[in-house]
Amino acid sequence: MSKRLLILVSLIIVASMILSACATTATTEPGATEAPVVTEAPAGGFTCTDTIGCVTVAPDEPVHIAYAMVISGSDATLGIDSRNGAEIAVSDKGGKVLNHDIKFDGEDDLCSAEGGQAAGTKLAADPTIVAIIGTSCSSAVRVAMPLWSAAGFSVVSPSNTAVDLTLLGNENQHPGYLRTAHSDSVQGRAAAAFAYEKMGFRTAATIHDGSIYAEQLQQVFADEFMRLGGTVTARESVDPTQTDMSGVLTSIAASAPDMIYHPIFIQAGVQIVRQARETPGLENVTLMGADGMFSPDIVEGAGDAVEGVFVSSPDFTKFGPDYEAKFKPAYLAKFGSEPLSIFHGHAYDAMNMVLACIEKVTVKDEDGTLHIPRQALRDCMYATKDYKGLTGNLTCTPTGDCADPKIAVYEYHTGEYPPEKVWP
Amino acid sequence: MLKRWRQTVTWMDIVVWAIGVAIGVAIIYGTIVTLREGRYTTGQWINLTIDGLKLGGIYALIALGYTLVYGILRMINFAHSEVFMSGPFTAVFLAKYLNNIGFYNAHPIISLILITLLSTVVSTTVALLLERIAYRKLRYAPRLVPLITAIGASFFLQYTFRGLYGNDPETYPNMNFLKGMWNIGSITVPKIDLIVILSAFLLMLLLYGIVQVSKTGKAMRSVSEDKEVAALMGINVDRIIVYTFALGGASAGIAGILYSLIFQQVHFYMGFVPGLKAFTAAVLGGIGNVVGAWLGGTLLGLIESLGPNLFLSGLGIPAANQLKDGIAFAILVFILIFRPSGILGERVSRTKA
Numbered sequence: 001m002s003k004r005l006l007i008l009v010s011l012i013i014v015a016s017m018i019l020s021a022c023a024t025t026a027t028t029e030p031g032a033t034e035a036p037v038v039t040e041a042p043a044g045g046f047t048c049t050d051t052i053g054c055v056t057v058a059p060d061e062p063v064h065i066a067y068a069m070v071i072s073g074s075d076a077t078l079g080i081d082s083r084n085g086a087e088i089a090v091s092d093k094g095g096k097v098l099n100h101d102i103k104f105d106g107e108d109d110l111c112s113a114e115g116g117q118a119a120g121t122k123l124a125a126d127p128t129i130v131a132i133i134g135t136s137c138s139s140a141v142r143v144a145m146p147l148w149s150a151a152g153f154s155v156v157s158p159s160n161t162a163v164d165l166t167l168l169g170n171e172n173q174h175p176g177y178l179r180t181a182h183s184d185s186v187q188g189r190a191a192a193a194f195a196y197e198k199m200g201f202r203t204a205a206t207i208h209d210g211s212i213y214a215e216q217l218q219q220v221f222a223d224e225f226m227r228l229g230g231t232v233t234a235r236e237s238v239d240p241t242q243t244d245m246s247g248v249l250t251s252i253a254a255s256a257p258d259m260i261y262h263p264i265f266i267q268a269g270v271q272i273v274r275q276a277r278e279t280p281g282l283e284n285v286t287l288m289g290a291d292g293m294f295s296p297d298i299v300e301g302a303g304d305a306v307e308g309v310f311v312s313s314p315d316f317t318k319f320g321p322d323y324e325a326k327f328k329p330a331y332l333a334k335f336g337s338e339p340l341s342i343f344h345g346h347a348y349d350a351m352n353m354v355l356a357c358i359e360k361v362t363v364k365d366e367d368g369t370l371h372i373p374r375q376a377l378r379d380c381m382y383a384t385k386d387y388k389g390l391t392g393n394l395t396c397t398p399t400g401d402c403a404d405p406k407i408a409v410y411e412y413h414t415g416e417y418p419p420e421k422v423w424p
Numbered sequence: 425m426l427k428r429w430r431q432t433v434t435w436m437d438i439v440v441w442a443i444g445v446a447i448g449v450a451i452i453y454g455t456i457v458t459l460r461e462g463r464y465t466t467g468q469w470i471n472l473t474i475d476g477l478k479l480g481g482i483y484a485l486i487a488l489g490y491t492l493v494y495g496i497l498r499m500i501n502f503a504h505s506e507v508f509m510s511g512p513f514t515a516v517f518l519a520k521y522l523n524n525i526g527f528y529n530a531h532p533i534i535s536l537i538l539i540t541l542l543s544t545v546v547s548t549t550v551a552l553l554l555e556r557i558a559y560r561k562l563r564y565a566p567r568l569v570p571l572i573t574a575i576g577a578s579f580f581l582q583y584t585f586r587g588l589y590g591n592d593p594e595t596y597p598n599m600n601f602l603k604g605m606w607n608i609g610s611i612t613v614p615k616i617d618l619i620v621i622l623s624a625f626l627l628m629l630l631l632y633g634i635v636q637v638s639k640t641g642k643a644m645r646s647v648s649e650d651k652e653v654a655a656l657m658g659i660n661v662d663r664i665i666v667y668t669f670a671l672g673g674a675s676a677g678i679a680g681i682l683y684s685l686i687f688q689q690v691h692f693y694m695g696f697v698p699g700l701k702a703f704t705a706a707v708l709g710g711i712g713n714v715v716g717a718w719l720g721g722t723l724l725g726l727i728e729s730l731g732p733n734l735f736l737s738g739l740g741i742p743a744a745n746q747l748k749d750g751i752a753f754a755i756l757v758f759i760l761i762f763r764p765s766g767i768l769g770e771r772v773s774r775t776k777a
Contacts, residue, residue: 010756210746247748250472297593300595303597
C-alpha cells in the first residue's frame with residue numbers, strides 16, 4: 001500500500017510539472033471579458049458616439065491610469081524603474097490632468113505569461129481604467145493584451161521589445177497597443193553589427209531562456225550575424241530559474257565560438273556569467289547580453305566575473321537635454337537613487353503621451369465631468385508625430401511602434417554601475 | 425516454465441517492457457553516435473562528471489532528510505525543501521556582514537564555520553518546530569493528513585521567509601580562497617567543486633556512521649522497524665523522532681551552505697527545485713535507506729549533467745540541455761515502473777509493507 005501511494009505521489013508531481021510547463025502556451029480566448037461600458041448620455045447633454053465607448057469621470061473622481069509591471073522577484077528592478085519613470089511624469093503634471101487627480105495604481109505582471117494572465121484579467125474587469133502603462137515583459141502582454149484590447153483600453157508599454165507585438169497581421173498584434181520601447185529587430189541587429197564589425201568576431205553561440213523576448217532576440221541576432229558573414233555554432237536554451245549551467249556551457253565550449261550572445265534575464269544571466277568563467281574552454285570567450293541584463297543586480301550577483309561582459313541598451317547619451325538636467329535629479333529626489341534600470345525614460349514618455357492625448361480628446365461638461373472616448377484616444381495616440389520626448393522624437397506607426405531607437409553597447413566593470421558605453 | 429511465464433505476464437507488462445527496451449536502445453544509440461562524433465574532449469566529460477557528482481552530493485544530503493523521516497514516520501516531509509532554504513537564506517546576511525567588516529576574506533575558515541553553524545542551527549530549528557507544531561499531533565492520523573499538512577507547511581515557510589527577508593535574491597560574497605582551479609594532469613577542476621564533493625561525501629559517511637553505529641542511531645533503526653516494540657524495549661520514541669528531524673535538518677543546513685558556495689544566489693524559492701530533485705533521489709535509491717539516498721542523489725546528479733550531452737545530442741535533438749530535468753524525471757518514472765521500491769529498496773519488515 002505504502003509503495004503504491006509513493007508511486008502515485010511521484011507520478012502526480014511529474015504530471016504536474018509537465019502540465020505547468022505546458023501552461024505557458026495556453027492562452028485564453030480573447031473577448032472573454034465583459035464588453036466595454038458604454039456610458040449613457042448624462043444630463044449635461046453629452047452623447048457618446050465613440051465606437052468602443054467612453055469613460056465618464058465625475059467631477060470629484062480621479063482619472064484612472066493603471067500600470068502592469070514586474071514589481072517582485074528577481075526582475076523587479078526593471079518594473080519598479082519603469083513605474084518610477086511614469087510617476088515622475090505624473091508629478092511633473094502636478095498629479096492632475098484637466099483639473100482631475102490622476103490615480104496611478106496597478107498589478108504585478110511577474111514577467112511571465114501566468115502573471116500577465118492574472119494582471120490582465122484583473123485590470124480588464126475595471127471599467128474606470130482609461131489607459132495602461134505596461135507591461136514590463138513581452139511574455140506577459142501577449143496574454144494580457146487580448147483582454148485589454150477587448151476592454152477598450154489604450155496600452156503603452158515602456159519595455160516590451162518582442163518583434164511580433166507590432167507586426168501587422170500578427171496574431172499578437174492587437175488594436176490599442178503601442179510601445180515607446182524599441183523593437184528587438186533593432187536591438188538584435190545592433191548587437192550583431194557590434195559583434196561582427198567592431199569586435200571582429202566570426203563565430204557566435206546563442207542562449208535563450210524560452211521567453212519570447214530572448215528567443216526572438218537571439219533569432220534576430222543570429223540572422224543578422226549570418227547575413228554579415230558570421231557562423232552561429234550553437235543555439236542552446238536554459239530555464240529562467242536554472243542554476244546549474246555546466247551542461248549548456250560545456251556543449252557550447254565544444255563548438256568553440258568567439259562569443260556567446262545570451263539575451264536573457266537577471267537570475268539565469270548571473271549564473272551564466274559566473275559559470276562561463278569556470279568552464280574550461282570558455283575562460284576567454286566574450287559574453288554579451290541585452291537590455292534585460294542591464295541592472296545593478298548583475299554587478300552584485302556576478303561579482304568579479306562581470307568584468308568585460310557586454311550588454312546592449314538604449315543609448316542614454318542620445319536622450320534629450322532634459323534627461324540629465326531635469327529627469328535624473330527629479331528621480332533622485334523622489335526615489336533616493338540613480339535610475340535602477342533602463343526603461344524609466346520610456347515610461348516617462350509613455351505616460352506623457354497618454355496624458356497629452358487625454359487632454360486632446362476629452363469632452364468636458366460644465367460641471368467638470370469628463371468624457372473620454374476610448375477609440376478617439378487610441379486614434380490620437382497612433383497619430384502621435386514628432387513628439388519631443390525624453391527618449392527622442394517619437395512618431396508612432398499604425399501598429400504602435402513609437403520608439404526613436406538608438407542602441408548602444410555597454411561594458412560592465414567589476415563593482416561599477418552603470419556600465420561604460422563602448423559603442424557606437 | 426513457459427506456461428508459468430504465460431500465466432504471470434500480462435499484456436501491460438509487455439507494453440511497458442517494450443517501451444523500456446525502446447528507450448534503452450535510444451539511449452545506447454545516442455551515446456554511441458555522440459562518442460563517435462567526438463564532439464567533446466575527455467577533459468570535458470570529466471568536468472561534466474565532476475559537476476554531476478557535486479550536484480549529486482548536495483541532492484544526497486537533502487535526500488537524507490526525506491529518507492530518515494520516511495523511515496521512521498512513513499510520511500513524506502515535503503516541507504524539507506524549506507528546511508533546506510531557511511539556513512542559507514539566513515546565513516547570507518551574516519556572510520554579507522562579515523564581508524563588510526572585512527573579516528570574511530581575512531579569516532575565511534572561521535567565517536565558513538560561522539555561516540555553516542548559523543545555517544545548520546536555523547535549518548535544525550525550523551525542522552524541529554515543524555515536527556513539534558505541524559506533525560506531532562498528526563502522528564496517528566491517516567497518512568494523507570500529514571502529507572497535505574507538509575505541503576501547507578512548505579508554502580507557509582516559503583512565504584514567511586519571503587516576508588522576513590524580501591523576495592529579491594541575495595548574493596553570497598566571493599570567498600577568494602575557494603576561487604580558482606586545480607590542475608590535475610591535463611584537466612582543470614574548479615577548487616570549489618572538489619571541496620563540495622569531498623565534504624558532501626564525508627558528511628554522508630559521518631551520517632551513515634551515526635545511523636549505523638551510535639546508540640541513538642540504533643534506536644532510530646529499531647523505531648523504524650517497529651514503533652510499539654521499540655517503545656516496549658524502553659526507547660523513548662518521541663525523543664528519537666525529534667532526533668531524526670534534527671539530523672535531517674542539520675544535513676539540509678550544511679547542504680544549503682555547499683549549494684550557496686557554488687551558486688551564491690539565494691532566495692525564498694530556492695528550495696523548491698533542489699527539494700524535488702532530492703525527493704526524487706530518495707525514491708530512486710529506495711526511500712528509507714541511507715545508502716540509497718546517497719546512491720540516488722549521485723545517480724540523479726550524473727544523469728542530469730551527463731545525460732543531455734551524452735545521448736540526447738547524439739540523437740540530434742537541438743538545445744538538448746533544456747531537457748535535463750525531463751530526463752531525470754523520465755528515468756524516475758521508469759525505475760519506479762520496473763523497481764517500485766527503488767534501486768536498493770527498503771529492508772522491508774512485514775509491518776512496513
